[in-house]
Amino acid sequence: MFVETARHHRVSPLAHVLLREAEPELAAELKPDRDRAMATHLSASITLDAIDRLLDGLRWATFKGPILSEHAHPAPGLRLYNDIDVLVSPRELRAATTRLAEAGWTVADYRDMLRNAATPGEMHWVSPSGILIDLHWSMINMASTRRQFSVPTDEILDRRISTDLGLSSTWALNHTDALVHVCLHAALTGAHRMLLILDADQLARKTTDWDAVVTRAHDWGAETAVAIVLARASALLNTPLPDRLDRELGVSAGLRVVTNAVDRLAPVPALRSSTSVARLMARSARPGSGGTLSAVGAKGMRGVAERLGKGQRRTQPAGREPADDEALEAYLRAVETHAGVSP
Template identity: 30%
Template structure:
């Protein structure tokens, strides 16, 4: 989930960043990577802080401002908000841990606190929600346990959710935050989900401290692959996803052969190769190259060309060629190229439809509006719909 910077609405956020703003952001996460950035005499690019919030690198920007002597109004408040969300998430995770443990529901924590532990300090990892994974057969029990502990299920449009074939449900936490309850970690819809079964992931999981409780997260190789899968499925353009990969690789130093085998299990070699390539090209991080597999070179060549034409770090909230390519990543290069062709045709058709005056995509606010017929939060189906949904998820387990 990506939140909008405080004070900005979805409609007013930039769809694309200018080169100078993007250069300052990249130099913040990889100092020295862009010539001429962060010089006190140059003047701060307009909208730099908003761009940092969109890319989830507020802490990096503050750190770079301090070391370079650049004054950036509002950055301290933005970083305090990052730390506040992190502390709230740890409290909510403690409540979720207690509820699920008491109900004997096994779970894994991914992203958020699971990734923050690899950073030098929590202010460098901005996130807005918790992500918890349970086995498909435990979904019903997990929902009951969390609701009993004060969590509120927001998704309620059961026919819509079944038709969309989602792999997560959203709950509001007792503190007002959000918890995404997953039973699968592959890209949605589940028809293209090739992530390993929960039992396999749990068997390779590791324990880590998250505030006052110890929880389990993905094993090192699984965590790196999942970061790549999630980033590619979301467009692969936000700098926070690149710093996540860099932090994970630096902290865990996974064996290249093991990482390759795990990526094969996930059906994610192209996604991993694409995101590692972007990490190297955007930030100059050379370590990522040792984990790239030459057998996926065609897809890497495609993304290399796209990155040159449509730099991912310049994408803000709108569509771009780099996002389209990343989201087309499939099990093989050939399948990825086919998906890219199909998505390109669909996007062209969608643009023609919108130009003819037939609406267009809904904003995130509209999708979350419980009165919208296309919102997952519109109450449809009631208790019977919920039971049917849980049954369908349970029967799809592997």
Template identity: 30%
Template sequence: MLLELARPHGVENILWRKFGAGIDAPGGAETIQRVGQTMLLEGLCRDISAALAANGVAACVVKGPVFAERLYPISGDRLFSDIDLLVDPAAMGEAIAVMERLGYVQPDKAWDNSQRDMEYKFAHPDHPTALIELHGNLVHYPRLRRRAGFGLRELLIAGDGDGRAPAALLATAIVHATLGHKLDRLQMLVDVLQATRRLPSGSLAEVANVLVRLRLGLEAAVCLSVLARLFGDRASMELSDRLPSGLRARLGRWLISPDAVVHAQGTHHARRSWGRRKTFRLLQSLPER
């Protein structure tokens, strides 16, 4: 039962390992399949990264594989279903050409919003479920990008030049959870939690300042508030205390309660959760004064 509840939130592999479930447990075979998919994607990721670098394309792998390697003590606890690369928008044309030379194909669409969303999807010709996404910006909706965007430039600012630094991974996880998605999976918040725990001692004030400078203060305050309440995490509490506490942040913290996240994937209270998360999305879209 617990495994069934964890699966929609993307954290079933952690429970599956910790509770010693066998492969015959509910969802066990599905989890093993996801592990195999992750291993396939890791190999493809290395080849793509090497090809982009060889062609002088400024790009950085983000989210899944980097989180698994850099944030989780056991990398297998963080499975992923695709590869995301953040690409300098000026180099996107060449990046697409590299993918095509490697044999990757863009899925057919009835309509194509790739340019608007700054997101280009590719599938491996022999493994159609192996998806690669090139992002010019991790914030896909233009209305949200007017207030806070997150491209390769912002990633490097967050990490002080290192896109794999803990602060850069924290900013990426916050953007993924709140601006890419609507705080609808625990896995994304666990990414934020793990990144917060990896911050160097004594760096919280500097990290808080960078998040505010990147216009992620609202999103960071909400994520960390939920983590502090959900897990009682000290690092999340301390960083949250250093973030803005104005009206917008207070309203965001009230809207996104731990229940709002947990119930996002459930059948009970799902409508209430959707209403709260939708209202928060509207709050995010308001321009800053």
């Protein structure tokens, strides 16, 4: 059960490090997870060095996986992740894809994914060595979710910083953007795994300008998401937070009562599945306490309907076709239309 839970929460490499002397037999079961994390991070570092050369002259930055693994993890290089996230301006997405294709990279999406009328905020590429890249023009993938928040790509890229990664350097989000995005991403996925809470904890411990964090959270409409995730980090990992943070983020007393009750009823460390009221609460984070509580009710009713068999199950279409040049062009035109530019 311990191994299963550690893997569910994606902290098995850390568990291996902590247990290898006191519980060597148990730690041995988790050693493959540690080895996989190390190998992934090494490959990501090499791949990002290649991306830096390919995208030279374009504005881009990487976020989440490799950056958090090296700069926001208790054991640098051992954070589990499966792919590399790269953000480019929607105005330069066409140029970025052209360069990747000319260098032998291939599109990993299916044709129907790229022709989706609700244009996804990312597409997927595979490097010649087989590394999966999520190429974002928006930090939020789903169009319906993008409409509820304001996370401007170009402004984020204007604030990007150069940081060390492996034996080289890469472009990354500045600290404030990284913390607010980690909290928003964690909330939108449920904040139900300890790895996501740990990401927020590690970045919060390095934060010196909380006024900037509050301002950015309000600008993005992410204040409730930031409050929920950082409250869980504080409760579970003793993350040091400013006393007035809830008030400055605009979190109401009623919402805090609800979130605290949820976290007591469904503590994140005890979870071993994706279905939980804790996940429902975090995924309902919306700008303002009222919007969040309304979303909790709406999502809860949908969940009940699905469990009773009234919801429609999504099925993968049979015979999906790999993306072709026509689908790629349709996707790029849709992004450019969204950005208000001509190809």
